[in-house]
Amino acid sequence: MPPPRLGCSDASNCTGGPARGPVLAGPLRCLVVELHVVDHPLVAHKLTMLRDATTPSPTFRALTDELVTLLAYEATRAVHCVPVRVDTPVAPADGTHLAEPTPLVVPILRAGLGMLEGMSRLLPTAEVGFLGLVRDEETLAATTYASRLPDDLSGRQCYVLDPMLATGGTLATAIHYLAERGAAEVTVVCLLAAPEGLARLEEETDGLSLPLTVVTASVDQRLNEHGYIVPGLGDAGDRLYGSAGS
Ligand code: URA
Numbered sequence: 001m002p003p004p005r006l007g008c009s010d011a012s013n014c015t016g017g018p019a020r021g022p023v024l025a026g027p028l029r030c031l032v033v034e035l036h037v038v039d040h041p042l043v044a045h046k047l048t049m050l051r052d053a054t055t056p057s058p059t060f061r062a063l064t065d066e067l068v069t070l071l072a073y074e075a076t077r078a079v080h081c082v083p084v085r086v087d088t089p090v091a092p093a094d095g096t097h098l099a100e101p102t103p104l105v106v107p108i109l110r111a112g113l114g115m116l117e118g119m120s121r122l123l124p125t126a127e128v129g130f131l132g133l134v135r136d137e138e139t140l141a142a143t144t145y146a147s148r149l150p151d152d153l154s155g156r157q158c159y160v161l162d163p164m165l166a167t168g169g170t171l172a173t174a175i176h177y178l179a180e181r182g183a184a185e186v187t188v189v190c191l192l193a194a195p196e197g198l199a200r201l202e203e204e205t206d207g208l209s210l211p212l213t214v215v216t217a218s219v220d221q222r223l224n225e226h227g228y229i230v231p232g233l234g235d236a237g238d239r240l241y242g243s244a245g246s
Pocket of ligand 1: 230
């Protein structure tokens with residue numbers, strides 16, 4: 001039997017077993033290539049404030065920014081580096097620089113924009129590309145309506161920002177888009193993930209040879225009939241930016 005594709009850094013959140021905070025309704029066979037549920041009291045605190053329906057938009061934006069920086073610290077654990085030697089005022093020292101080509105950060109419009117500053121804080125030299133995806137209500141397929149990305153992503157580590165990994169359809173499409181352009185690795189950074197979305201991501205990226213990682217603050221219980229994550233935090237885009245146009 002082939003080994004499972006997914007590794008999981010938080011067994012409690014991947015099995016439906018005892019977990020702090022939201023637990024999974026049923027067993028989640030850790031299906032995504034590599035799942036990291038960041039277990040840290042500051043992450044849990046900020047996430048709880050984001051979940052709170054009384055948290056106003058300006059506070060929600062600030063908390064998202066802070067939480068993404070904490071997630072980014074985990075997400076960049078395997079960022080490509082090269083050894084360098086520098087001279088301190090005292091003596092030569094062996095150290096590390098980020099390798100070329102620099103990573104590419106890709107916020108998914110629109111809610112992913114609320115995560116960009118938090119990610120760029122840790123990776124200020126990363127390039128930023130943009131992807132806008134919309135779902136066809138008849139076919140339910142996600143299609144790209146806006147793209148500002150380099151054509152050639154050969155050798156690039158890509159960090160995709162989308163606050164809610166809900167059905168997984170948008171993210172699966174985004175990952176294929178990056179893979180077709182030669183991306184070397186994709187790491188999805190999301191505030192919350194649903195088990196259904198993780199399973200779909202695995203299914204729809206099964207044929208891709210690139211390493212895929214998901215870093216999140218929590219895997220929640222389930223999706224409801226409207227495609228919202230339960231307990232979740234509501235519509236991330238609306239909570240970040242208000243409901244104009246929706
Ligand atoms: N998108 C959101 O903004 N919230 C959800 O719960 C699911 C998808």
